[in-house]
Every structure is written in structure tokens, then in C-alpha cells.
Amino acid sequence: MNLSNFLNSQNYNPGLKEIILDIQAGSIQVYQQLNEAEQDIFGSSGQKNVQDEDVQKLDLLANDIFIRIFRKNMHIHSILSEENERILTCDNDGAYIIAMDPLDGSSNIDVNIPVGSIFSILKNTPEGFLQKGSQQQLACYVIYGTATMMVFALNKSVFGFTLNTKTKEYNLTHSNIRIPVNGNIFSINEGNFNSLETPVKQFLDYCKQLGSDKKRTHTGRFIGSLVADFHRNMLKGGIFIYPKTADKPHGQLRLIYECNPIAFIAKNANGESTNLNTSILDVKPVKIHERSPFVVGSKNMVARLLEFYH
Ligand code: AHG
Ligand code: MN
Ligand code: MN
Numbered sequence: 001m002n003l004s005n006f007l008n009s010q011n012y013n014p015g016l017k018e019i020i021l022d023i024q025a026g027s028i029q030v031y032q033q034l035n036e037a038e039q040d041i042f043g044s045s046g047q048k049n050v051q052d053e054d055v056q057k058l059d060l061l062a063n064d065i066f067i068r069i070f071r072k073n074m075h076i077h078s079i080l081s082e083e084n085e086r087i088l089t090c091d092n093d094g095a096y097i098i099a100m101d102p103l104d105g106s107s108n109i110d111v112n113i114p115v116g117s118i119f120s121i122l123k124n125t126p127e128g129f130l131q132k133g134s135q136q137q138l139a140c141y142v143i144y145g146t147a148t149m150m151v152f153a154l155n156k157s158v159f160g161f162t163l164n165t166k167t168k169e170y171n172l173t174h175s176n177i178r179i180p181v182n183g184n185i186f187s188i189n190e191g192n193f194n195s196l197e198t199p200v201k202q203f204l205d206y207c208k209q210l211g212s213d214k215k216r217t218h219t220g221r222f223i224g225s226l227v228a229d230f231h232r233n234m235l236k237g238g239i240f241i242y243p244k245t246a247d248k249p250h251g252q253l254r255l256i257y258e259c260n261p262i263a264f265i266a267k268n269a270n271g272e273s274t275n276l277n278t279s280i281l282d283v284k285p286v287k288i289h290e291r292s293p294f295v296v297g298s299k300n301m302v303a304r305l306l307e308f309y310h
Contacts, residue, residue: 003150003161003170012154015075015095016138019121020152022073026066027117027142027150028168030103033061034115034144035165042110050085050289051254058109059083062102062117070098077124080288082257087129087288096137097124099257104141105225114145116227120261129288133260133281141227141261151177151231153268174235179271183237183298184218187229195246197276199308203241206304226253230262230296234269239297239305243276251275251293255285259294272302276309 001009003024007017033041040057047055063083070076074092080099081088101118108115121138122131140152148163150170160174186207193201207218221238223229229240244251253259263273263280273280273296280294295302 001172003172006159006161006172010155013137016121016154018073018075019070019096019098019138020140020154022069023066023117023119023140023142024150024170026062026069027144027148028163029065030058030062030117030142031144031148031163031165033058033065034109049083051082055083056103056106056109058115059103059106066100066102066117078128080129080256082254082289085289095124097122097129099129099260101254101257104227104258105223108223108225113223114143114225114228116144116225116231117142118227118258118261120257120264129256130285132284133255133263136260136264136281139261139264141231141265143227143231145228145231149173149231151234151265153265156268158265158269177234177269179234179266179269179298180237181270181298182300183233183239185221185233185236185238186218186241186301187220187222187233187238188241188243189222189224190220192243192245196243199276200241200243200305202308203305206308226258226262230266233297234266234271237298237301239295239301241295241305243293243295248291250291253291253294255280255283255290255292256288259292259296262294262296266296270299271297272299273297274302274306276306 045055045057049055071090075094077094078097079088082101099120105115119140138154142150151160158177161170162173211217259280275293
């Protein structure tokens, strides 16, 4: 079943349906840039973003693609993007606002490793983008990997669609995704080991213990694209950890357009997330580009890590 037929078969809000179709359209353009582009899409744009990070050419291309499409959607009131310091207000007085990381994992573009796009859709309320993640109406990511896939959480279920690159259609391939309650994958940048808090170090030691059969009990996997690391852990069972570090006291990932949508998808797939103090989805943001420590994945693995804090 293709995405349009699927949406027609569901009793979703019409505005949210149109937003999903817009993400479909934009992601196919990003896919085409990645796979069929004749222009040079690699490398740095020479600019820095609001978080003083190097902006890649593809960050800007993806940002432009999605903004151009969302601006025409009468259901969207405003857009918050990682690549724009300020909120962009659309001409339409739409019922929804959309926060996005148009290109996640951009340091991986030049080396042919999966990247993604992440979207968080909220109602247009007086709080604007500073709403708790639990208020999200729809969360979605696209992973441009060995296959291009769109995953979204809506009405308490998570679905995955895979792009048929010939027909340029997304087809339903993953119905009602559930994160395994137990897992054996841990995903963390261990280059940060010496600046981790003791409980995280203890959890990593626990993951590295051998079983009575002398075999490893866990396996380490870290791609460096949140979307790809989460996607694998969601399907196979695992935990993704990006805690605060000595030089990043608030962690690396952005609360509103990275942590929240991934946490919302995890929750609707029976997974768990935390900032190591409270559930991510219960955090009230103070700033649109604020960062947060982020842990997400299999329920029992997240619980095990939190035990080291208690
Ligand atoms: P972005 O490309 O949107 O800036 O996000 C990169 C993020 C995330 O995808 C990844 O998990 C993390 O940064 C990797 O950070 P390190 O290089 O510190 O491991
Ligand atoms: Mn990102
Ligand atoms: Mn990004």
C-alpha cells in the first residue's frame, strides 16, 4: 500500500495528512539531491549556523527544499529550523507549527553514510514552539540510507514506509513498529568517555561485561547520525546515549527538533527516553535552539542506565 492510499484509509486529521504528504515530497527531493545530483552537493557551505557549527551545502539545500514546500501548506503557521536563528512565519494562519532538523548527521554526507531529516509538529498555541514534547501531534523522520524510509508516529502508532526509487512512491513496509523491550546494542560516542558522568561510565562497564560463556553480552554501534542510530536501535533493540560532556554541559542534541520527535516516536513504539533527570517529553523548553542530554531506546535498557543514577 502506498503512503497516499494509507493516509486515505486512516481517520487522521486532514491537516496532518497534508503535512505528511509535504514531508514525502520534500524528502524525495532530498533523496534525489543525494543520489542523482549533478551539482556538487558535498562539503561545507563556508557558513556557520546559530550554534556556531559548520553548515554543509546539503544542510542548506534540504532546509530550502522543506521551507519552500511548507510555506505553501495552509495548515502550517510557522517553521523552526536548526538552520535558521529565528522562527519563520508563513502567510497562512494554519493550525500547526513545525520544527525541523532538515539534515541530520551532516558530517556523514561526504563519506556516504546515512543521514536523515527530523520533524516535530505541534498545535499553533500561544506557547508556540516552547511546548512540552508530550504535546506533539505528529513526529516524523526520514532516513536516507541503503533504502530511504519515512517513519512517523501519529494517533499512538508508528509506521514505516520505504521509498520505491523507480516509482518515487513510499510503500508501507513496517506496520505498528514496537521497540523490543530488551536490547543488546549501545550507541554512544566513546570519544567522550573521559568527560562522562560516573553512572554512564558504570553503565558502559556493565554493557561490556562478558557472559558466563565468555561471549560479549552487548554490542557497540555508533553511526553519528541520530536518525540512523535510533532507527537501528528501534528495530533491533538498543539504547542511544548522548549525555552532557565536559565541554557540552547541556549535551549536543537539540531538544525541540531532535530529541522531542525521536522521543515521541520511541514512546509510541513502546520505548523510553530521558534527559537523565526526567522524561524528555515532560521538559518545558525555554529557548528554541536549546540542547539537552538525550537517552532513548529499549525500555529495560533505559531503566538499567537510570539505576546507576539512583
Ligand atoms: P546535525 O548534523 O543535525 O548537526 O546533528 C548531528 C548530531 C547527531 O545526529 C549525532 O548523533 C551527533 O550530532 C553526533 O555528535 P558527535 O560528533 O559529537 O558524536
Ligand atoms: Mn541533527
Ligand atoms: Mn542538521
